Amino acid sequence: MWEQIFAEADGYLNQIPTVGHDTFCISTRIPLPILVEEEKALDYQKLKGKACLKKRLNDCLAKAIAKKTGKPYEINGDIRFIFNFIRHKLTWEYLPIYIFGRYNKLSRGLAQSKWHCIKCAGKGCDYCKGKGRMYDSVEEIVAGYFSGIGKGTKLDFTKSHGLIQKKLVKPQMASRFHASGREDVDARMLGPGRPFALEIENPLSLEFDLGEIEKKINQREDLRANGLRKVSREFVELVDQSHFDKEYDVFVDCEGEVSAAMVKELNSIADLEIAQQTPERVLHRRADLVRRRVLRELKCTQLKPNLLKLHLVCEAGFYVKEFVYSDNGRTNPSLASLLEMKCTPRDLDVVKIRDGYLDFMLHINKI
Numbered sequence: 483m484w485e486q487i488f489a490e491a492d493g494y495l496n497q498i499p500t501v502g503h504d505t506f507c508i509s510t511r512i513p514l515p516i517l518v519e520e521e522k523a524l525d526y527q528k529l530k531g532k533a534c535l536k537k538r539l540n541d542c543l544a545k546a547i548a549k550k551t552g553k554p555y556e557i558n559g560d561i562r563f564i565f566n567f568i569r570h571k572l573t574w575e576y577l578p579i580y581i582f583g584r585y586n587k588l589s590r591g592l593a594q595s596k597w598h599c600i601k602c603a604g605k606g607c608d609y610c611k612g613k614g615r616m617y618d619s620v621e622e623i624v625a626g627y628f629s630g631i632g633k634g635t636k637l638d639f640t641k642s643h644g645l646i647q648k649k650l651v652k653p654q655m656a657s658r659f660h661a662s663g664r665e666d667v668d669a670r671m672l673g674p675g676r677p678f679a680l681e682i683e684n685p686l687s688l689e690f691d692l693g694e695i696e697k698k699i700n701q702r703e704d705l706r707a708n709g710l711r712k713v714s715r716e717f718v719e720l721v722d723q724s725h726f727d728k729e730y731d732v733f734v735d736c737e738g739e740v741s742a743a744m745v746k747e748l749n750s751i752a753d754l755e756i757a758q759q760t761p762e763r764v765l766h767r768r769a770d771l772v773r774r775r776v777l778r779e780l781k782c783t784q785l786k787p788n789l790l791k792l793h794l795v796c797e798a799g800f801y802v803k804e805f806v807y808s809d810n811g812r813t814n815p816s817l818a819s820l821l822e823m824k825c826t827p828r829d830l831d832v833v834k835i836r837d838g839y840l841d842f843m844l845h846i847n848k849i
């Protein structure tokens with residue numbers, strides 16, 4: 483039996499990729515009834531402790547693959563070889579890869595994640611001019627630059643009429659976008675950028691040049707990416723769960739003239755706790771709660787009697803626009819309530835995310 487398995491496996495081994503990965507791992511699929519029978523036999527013959535079928539198969543395969551590729555076996559290697567015991571079939575897939583970076587959004591018409599058209603849910607209609615989307619998104623644009631390696635397509639080798647044939651199965655774009663928070667569609671993301679990670683499932687290849695991809699993205703008018711690098715899944719979880727303080731700039735049109743005394747008072751604000759009931763505009767996707775967030779600093783510059791420029795430093799989750807216009811009193815205190823006049827925000831920019839912790843974690847290589 484072993485001879486037969488390995489005679490066939492040898493045919494597959496001639497086809498396996500020998501470049502594009504540094505390490506490999508193995509998964510052997512043996513049907514449960516066989517494993518149960520094996521356990522019974524081992525028990526009966528009091529042979530417990532003797533290497534089981536799965537382990538012996540894995541060891542033999544690991545040796546053969548290491549010899550063929552010159553690469554070492556590792557428990558979570560870059561590429562996983564899957565051996566099907568019943569069909570004597572060897573397939574493989576690359577494990578997901580995670581690309582971390584920071585993006586700048588220079589357009590006021592770009593969503594962070596895929597946003598399907600509300601009329602056709604993505605199929606394409608007159609309302610969305612056939613695009614299926616309300617807006618283009620950072621997620622789709624970034625993923626597009628990796629599409630050559632991230633189609634999630636798996637190479638499958640099957641034997642037919644004595645010949646090993648290569649065919650593509652499961653063709654689908656398989657990537658996920660992770661980010662540390664998000665800005666509104668009409669807000670720009672400036673400064674050092676927002677931390678994000680692109681997860682590419684089952685990549686076709688691990689051979690790509692992140693510097694080149696970054697250069698290509700940065701030829702765009704609407705989006706920039708910087709510091710692209712491969713990271714671990716644990717690091718991506720850190721990005722996902724992070725809540726960093728943020729700095730914003732926003733212009734405010736005031737209904738009346740703002741006095742110099744009032745501007746002075748605004749500039750003295752520090753660590754002011756603000757109650758924010760879920761904004762009306764996001765009620766459809768978030769629970770209706772009152773959240774308390776701290777406005778750490780406020781710098782107010784008067785450009786015209788009724789035009790202000792604000793620079794705010796606030797806790798994660800702070801709604802800046804609502805702080806300006808009060809959202810029908812749902813945010814309290816607000817700029818409108820402090821000035822006792824109608825205030826309208828415009829041209830909101832995120833100018834800095836205080837995310838130095840991520841660089842620290844990358845630097846000490848803890849994760």
Ligand SMILES: [Zn+2]
Pocket residue numbers: 599600601602603604605606607608609610611612613614615
């Ligand atoms: Zn549509």
